[in-house]
Structures are given as structure tokens and as C-alpha cells.
Amino acid sequence: MRLVTGTDEHGEKIAASSAAAGMPSPQDHVDAVSLKFRALWASLGIEPDAFVRTTQVRHSSLVKAVLDKVWAKGDIYKGSYEGYYCVGCEEYKDETDLVPVEEEDEEGGGGRRKSFHCPLHAKACDMRSEENYFFRLSRYEGRVRELLAQGGGAGAGSSPSPSEASASTSTSSSPSDDLVPFVSPRARRNEIATWAAGGLRDFSISRAAVSWGVPLPRDPAQTVYVWFDALLGYASALLTEEEAAGIERLRVENAAEDESPSAAADAAIALLEAKGWPPSLHLVGKDILRFHAAYWPGMCLSAGLPLPGAVFAHGFLTKDGRKMGKSLGNVLDPNELVARFGADAVRFFLCAGVAFGGDGDFAAARFADVVNAALANTLGNLVNRSASLLHKFFEGGELPCSADEAGAVVDAYFSSSSSGAAPGAACRSAALAAVEASRLAYDAAALHEAAAGAVAAAAAGNALLDATAPWALLKKAAAELAAAEAAGDAAAEAAARGALRAGGASLVLALEAARLSAVALAPVVPALSERVLLSLGETRTKSGGGGGAGVGSGGGGTAPNGISWERDTRWGGLRGGTALPVPSPVFSRIELSEEEGGAAAAAAGAAAGGGGGKKKGGGGGPQQPKKQQQPKKKKEEEAAPAA
Numbered sequence: 001m002r003l004v005t006g007t008d009e010h011g012e013k014i015a016a017s018s019a020a021a022g023m024p025s026p027q028d029h030v031d032a033v034s035l036k037f038r039a040l041w042a043s044l045g046i047e048p049d050a051f052v053r054t055t056q057v058r059h060s061s062l063v064k065a066v067l068d069k070v071w072a073k074g075d076i077y078k079g080s081y082e083g084y085y086c087v088g089c090e091e092y093k094d095e096t097d098l099v100p101v102e103e104e105d106e107e108g109g110g111g112r113r114k115s116f117h118c119p120l121h122a123k124a125c126d127m128r129s130e131e132n133y134f135f136r137l138s139r140y141e142g143r144v145r146e147l148l149a150q151g152g153g154a155g156a157g158s159s160p161s162p163s164e165a166s167a168s169t170s171t172s173s174s175p176s177d178d179l180v181p182f183v184s185p186r187a188r189r190n191e192i193a194t195w196a197a198g199g200l201r202d203f204s205i206s207r208a209a210v211s212w213g214v215p216l217p218r219d220p221a222q223t224v225y226v227w228f229d230a231l232l233g234y235a236s237a238l239l240t241e242e243e244a245a246g247i248e249r250l251r252v253e254n255a256a257e258d259e260s261p262s263a264a265a266d267a268a269i270a271l272l273e274a275k276g277w278p279p280s281l282h283l284v285g286k287d288i289l290r291f292h293a294a295y296w297p298g299m300c301l302s303a304g305l306p307l308p309g310a311v312f313a314h315g316f317l318t319k320d321g322r323k324m325g326k327s328l329g330n331v332l333d334p335n336e337l338v339a340r341f342g343a344d345a346v347r348f349f350l351c352a353g354v355a356f357g358g359d360g361d362f363a364a365a366r367f368a369d370v371v372n373a374a375l376a377n378t379l380g381n382l383v384n385r386s387a388s389l390l391h392k393f394f395e396g397g398e399l400p401c402s403a404d405e406a407g408a409v410v411d412a413y414f415s416s417s418s419s420g421a422a423p424g425a426a427c428r429s430a431a432l433a434a435v436e437a438s439r440l441a442y443d444a445a446a447l448h449e450a451a452a453g454a455v456a457a458a459a460a461g462n463a464l465l466d467a468t469a470p471w472a473l474l475k476k477a478a479a480e481l482a483a484a485e486a487a488g489d490a491a492a493e494a495a496a497r498g499a500l501r502a503g504g505a506s507l508v509l510a511l512e513a514a515r516l517s518a519v520a521l522a523p524v525v526p527a528l529s530e531r532v533l534l535s536l537g538e539t540r541t542k543s544g545g546g547g548g549a550g551v552g553s554g555g556g557g558t559a560p561n562g563i564s565w566e567r568d569t570r571w572g573g574l575r576g577g578t579a580l581p582v583p584s585p586v587f588s589r590i591e592l593s594e595e596e597g598g599a600a601a602a603a604a605g606a607a608a609g610g611g612g613g614k615k616k617g618g619g620g621g622p623q624q625p626k627k628q629q630q631p632k633k634k635k636e637e638e639a640a641p642a643a
């Protein structure tokens with residue numbers, strides 16, 4: 001598994017912001033901006049395997065090589081274009097995509113003027129005309145539309161069943177219905193298929209009046225427009241400077257001799273395929289889905305680049321129900337959030353607090369609720385109270401039995417003394433089912449469900465503790481054991497030891513549920529996951545050394561944190577005799593000030609009961625201490641961004 005990202009650094013808008021910021025050159029401007037992004041990813045614990053900048057030479061070499069090939073195929077031609085242009089989007093807009101607005105004529109006289117506004121930028125578009133080069137997307141329309149329909153659900157309707165949808169849009173069911181959808185989520189797939197049904201028009205790939213860009217190989221008076229620039233960054237990210245230099249040499253030689261215009265691109269594609277191309281998934285914002293789902297496959301088909309596996313569009317985040325904007329003064333600064341609440345909390349909210357693929361909203365009180373309920377009240381509390389009891393009643397904090405043995409011990413004890421329920425077996429099956437639901441959700445890019453499944457595994461541990469109340473059992477058993485030993489009562493001693501064993505087994509089950517939860521949460525909150533695993537005596541984590549087979553049901557690679565989904569989500573990871581380190585809180589509760597909704601958050605948290613983790617009445621188990629130490633800052637968070 002490899003993660004590739006980067007910064008798109010060319011274009012009119014960027015040159016303009018550079019000038020507005022008073023920077024000496026656009027390059028200085030993008031150097032600073034790109035560094036900010038890399039620093040942000042690092043602070044969030046996101047470590048891309050490759051980070052591409054479109055102003056790098058390795059990138060422009062590939063851009064030119066690919067354009068040469070596409071040109072030679074006859075897929076680029078010169079044409080003129082006139083239409084509404086949004087500077088914010090840097091693109092020509094179809095009138096049907098714009099919002100007509102009637103305004104008073106600025107010249108006065110009571111005249112009315114109709115203008116067309118970009119829905120994204122809420123600004124009137126200019127009417128522009130330009131002589132540009134165009135890419136012949138129309139030539140690839142059939143194949144691209146097939147891709148958009150892949151996996152079913154295409155068509156104007158929003159039929160829930162793929163088979164119904166295909167029946168309404170084609171004469172026979174297509175074999176592509178069995179494939180993984182090329183575009184997700186479904187609502188956006190429908191949207192884009194509807195748009196494509198209107199016909200795929202050729203699009204402009206160059207700009208005449210923009211100098212901040214890669215010069216077009218056959219007409220250096222123009223620069224390459226974003227599509228053949230930024231989109232190729234996914235590929236150039238995989239190339240080294242040396243490889244790109246080789247591609248550029250080949251290209252220049254062939255251009256000089258006016259032959260084999262495709263050779264450089266073909267050499268590049270061979271290199272890319274050897275390095276893992278094509279990507280299995282493009283994760284993009286909903287505003288650029290159309291270009292990834294329709295333009296990009298057309299470009300790949302023309303260039304002979306193998307097609308990516310899928311495109312998933314995520315939504316936008318609003319703040320307190322309103323669109324964020326500099327003019328509104330309500331921009332949420334992710335750096336401030338991370339600095340104040342830590343990367344785990346921010347990552348968890350973005351994954352779990354938003355139905356992934358849809359739009360989400362950030363409000364401080366809800367942020368605190370979502371994060372505290374799952375990470376403090378459910379997982380953190382489970383680990384803390386179980387490990388604390390273990391240290392209190394078992395010498396050296398040693399697990400009295402393995403997780404495999406613990407279920408039978410708990411169920412034998414509790415079925416004889418109460419209703420015949422089997423809380424041990426119930427905990428095991430609930431935790432395993434939750435982890436399996438999490439796995440399926442990860443595969444479907446439903447990160448919110450994946451996170452919820454992982455937290456539900458911890459909730460199964462808390463439910464077990466509530467059902468067996470080991471704090472009471474252990475306290476009573478310890479007192480009875482001491483009394484029996486003093487009295488030399490062998491029968492009473494055996495009974496007390498049995499009760500101690502059952503209480504200990506109950507803690508082992510709870511900790512095993514916490515372990516499963518931490519493993520399943522590793523992609524979402526890697527630092528917290530590691531703290532939990534270390535607190536359970538796990539040594540195969542990143543800090544503990546060792547390597548794994550890789551998180552994800554695909555298996556194969558090594559996850560950076562040493563976790564293997566295959567191996568580590570099986571029940572029975574905790575072994576008897578393992579000594580747990582002295583417990584220290586794994587997660588600090590988020591506390592808000594009253595102005596931020598702290599009081600409301602506290603009230604809501606109490607009403608919701610913290611997802612089953614918080615003890616409410618009847619219990620008496622140890623609570624998380626009020627004052628918690630700040631979790632140790634991870635190395636990555638302090639490190640300088642990778643070059």
C-alpha cells in the first residue's frame with residue numbers, strides 16, 4: 001500500500017495570489033504553501049510515501065512526454081473557445097452549471113443585468129474567448145461512459161438496486177455491473193453519469209495568457225492547463241529525478257529527429273508500471289470529481305496509461321452549519337486544532353464524525369462529544385479501568401490467563417452463580433462481529449462505519465465489565481481468600497481462588513476487546529492505537545519493534561505501525577502471564593470552555609451516557625482519573641516534513 005499526494009502549483013490563480021502576497025516570484029510563493037501542507041500532514045501523522053510538486057522537473061518531464069504521445073495520436077487540436085469562465089475554478093463553465101442572477105445595472109438608470117454565478121465561488125463568471133488547444137475526449141466517450149456506469153447505479157434515477165438501474169438505462173444487464181464501481185459514493189456516481197449522458201465534449205488543455213505553467217511542447221507560447229499538469233502528478237510522483245531526466249533526454253532526442261514521439265511516454269509508462277501503477281484509488285474532493293472520473297480516464301486511454309481502479313469523492317466541511325470562508329472569518333485552522341487537541345482527536349472526528357463521502361459540519365461541542373464518547377469514555381475508560389484493576393489484584397499486572405481461556409472461565413463462573421447467561425461468549429462474539437463490520441466498512445471506504453465498528457468492539461468489553469462487575473468480585477474474593485488462609489479453611493480458599501480467577505478472566509476479556517478495538521482503529525488513530533497496544537503489553541508495534549503483514553484485508557505490505565489486520569484481529573492475542581505496564585491514561589478527554597459549548601457538551605455527554613463506556617449507577621468501577629497526563633508527543637509530529 002502506498003500513499004501519494006502533492007501540491008498543484010501552477011496557474012493563473014496561484015500567480016495572482018503570489019503577486020497579491022507580495023512574493024518575489026510564484027515559485028517562492030508555492031515553496032511556502034507546499035511546505036505548509038507537508039507540515040500539516042506531518043502534524044496529523046499522515047506520511048505519504050511520495051509527495052509530488054507540479055513545479056518539480058521530474059513532473060514537467062512526464063507532462064511533456066505524455067503530451068507528445070497524445071499529440072501524435074491526433075488527440076490534440078487547436079480551437080477557439082468562448083464561454084463563461086470562473087477564475088476561482090480556473091475553468092470554463094457550462095451555462096447549465098451556473099446560477100443566473102439578475103442584478104441592478106451598475107451604471108444606474110434602473111436597468112437590470114443578468115449574470116451567471118459560479119455556485120462554488122458565488123461570483124459572476126467572465127465571458128472570455130481564447131484560442132487554445134483541445135483534447136479529443138469525445139473519442140473516448142464510449143469507454144469513459146462504461147466506466148462511469150461500472151458497478152451499477154448509473155442513470156438519471158437513484159435506484160437503490162444496481163440491477164434495476166441498469167435495466168432502466170440499457171437493454172441488457174451489463175457484465176460491468178459485477179465490478180467495483182469506478183465512481184463512489186453512489187449519489188455522486190449518479191450525478192456524474194447524468195452529466196456524462198449529455199455527451200462528453202472535448203476540453204481545453206492550454207492557456208494562452210498564463211505564463212505560470214509548463215510550456216506546451218509544440219507551442220511554448222501557451223502553458224499546459226491543469227488537467228495535463230496536475231492529474232499527471234499521480235504518476236510523476238513515482239518517478240525519481242534521474243528517471244525523469246532519462247525520459248526528458250529521450251523526448252528531446254526524438255523531437256530533434258522528428259520521430260518516435262511516443263517513445264519517451266512509453267518508457268515512462270513501463271517505469272511507472274514497474275513501480276505499482278495504476279493506483280487502486282483516487283481520493284478527491286467532490287468539486288474535482290468530474291475531472292478525475294471523466295477527463296482523466298480519457299487522458300489515460302489516449303496516453304496508454306493503465307486506468308486507475310476507482311475514484312472516491314469526499315464532501316466538504318462546514319463550520320457551525322456555515323460554509324467556511326476568509327470573508328466570513330470562520331475558517332477552521334487545522335493546525336490550531338491539532339496543536340490543541342492532538343492529531344488523534346482531529347483524525348477521529350474527521351473519519352467518525354462525518355458520513356464519509358457526504359458533507360460534514362464542525363462544531364466544537366459536537367467535536368468534543370464525538371471524540372470523548374468514543375476515545376475517552378469507551379476505549380480509554382475500558383483500558384484504564386481494566387488495567388488498573390489488573391494491577392490492583394494481580395501481582396506485577398500479569399494477565400492471569402489467555403484471552404482464549406478467559407471466556408470459558410468467565411462463563412463457567414457466571415452461569416453457575418446467576419441466570420445462566422454467557423457474558424464471556426457474548427463479549428467475544430460481539431467484539432469479533434464489530435471488527436468484521438469495521439473491515440467491510442474500510443473496504444467500502446465507509447470510514448465512519450469503520451471507526452464505529454472499531455469502537456463497538458471496545459463497547460463490547462465495557463458491556464462485559466458491566467455484566468460481571470469484576471471490581472466487586474475481586475475485592476470480595478481477595479478478602480475471602482485472606483480470611484480463608486488465616487483460618488486454614490481449604491474449601492473456602494479454593495472458592496475464593498475460583499472467584500479471583502473468574503474476576504481476572506473477566507479483565508482479560510475486556511482487555512482483549514480493547515486490543516481488537518485498537519487494532520481496528522489503527523488506520524484512523526494510529527498514535528492512540530499504539531498507546532493502547534503498548535499498554536496491553538504488545539511489543540510488535542512501531543515503538544515496540546517488529547513488523548507485520550500490513551493493515552487491510554488485502555494483506556501483503558507492512559503497515560508502518562507493525563500491525564497486521566489478518567493476524568491481529570483474531571481473538572486470542574492476549575497471552576496469560578504477560579505483564580502489563582503500569583497503567584497511564586491512553587487518551588485525554590477534550591475539555592471545552594463554556595463559550596465553546598463546554599457546558600452543553602458535558603450535559604449532552606451525560607445524557608448520552610458516553611456510548612456505554614461511562615458507568616452509570618449500579619457499577620462502582622474505577623473511573624478515569626480527572627487529571628490525565630498529556631499523551632506523549634509522537635516523533636512524527638515533531639519531525640520536519642519529508643523533503
Ligand SMILES: [Zn+2]
Nearest residue numbers: 086089118121
Ligand atoms: Zn468557481
